[in-house]
Amino acid sequence: xxxxxxxxxxxxxxxxxxxxxxxxxxxxxxxxxxxxxxxxxxxxxxxxxxxxxxxxxxxxxxxxxxxxxxxxxxxxxxxxxxxxxxxxxxxxxxxxxxxxxxxxxxxxxxxxxxxxxxx
Numbered sequence: 001x002x003x004x005x006x007x008x009x010x011x012x013x014x015x016x017x018x019x020x021x022x023x024x025x026x027x028x029x030x031x032x033x034x035x036x037x038x039x040x041x042x043x044x045x046x047x048x049x050x051x052x053x054x055x056x057x058x059x060x061x062x063x064x065x066x067x068x069x070x071x072x073x074x075x076x077x078x079x080x081x082x083x084x085x086x087x088x089x090x091x092x093x094x095x096x097x098x099x100x101x102x103x104x105x106x107x108x109x110x111x112x113x114x115x116x117x118x119x
Contacts, residue, residue: 013049
């Protein structure tokens, strides 16, 4: 099962279709790994997939490298800060916040799909 979930997660993540969500739900619900550990594994899994996707996009000239630089400069410190906050936050709180986040994204996507308006 782990291999199947890994392949499914990698394929969907490389296409930008929510592979991290699949992995996070699988790890936290079906393997009983604590939420904070599952989030850490998810982030580690995401890094090589993101690098591979970036290389492919650069090769196909689909990437604005100046924009990538800006996101890296701003994103890395925020990722470190977010990781620290997640590490000191109770797992039960993280689960509730993640559930609220997924619910918000789902409602937003439904709204966008029915209204034909951009997010």
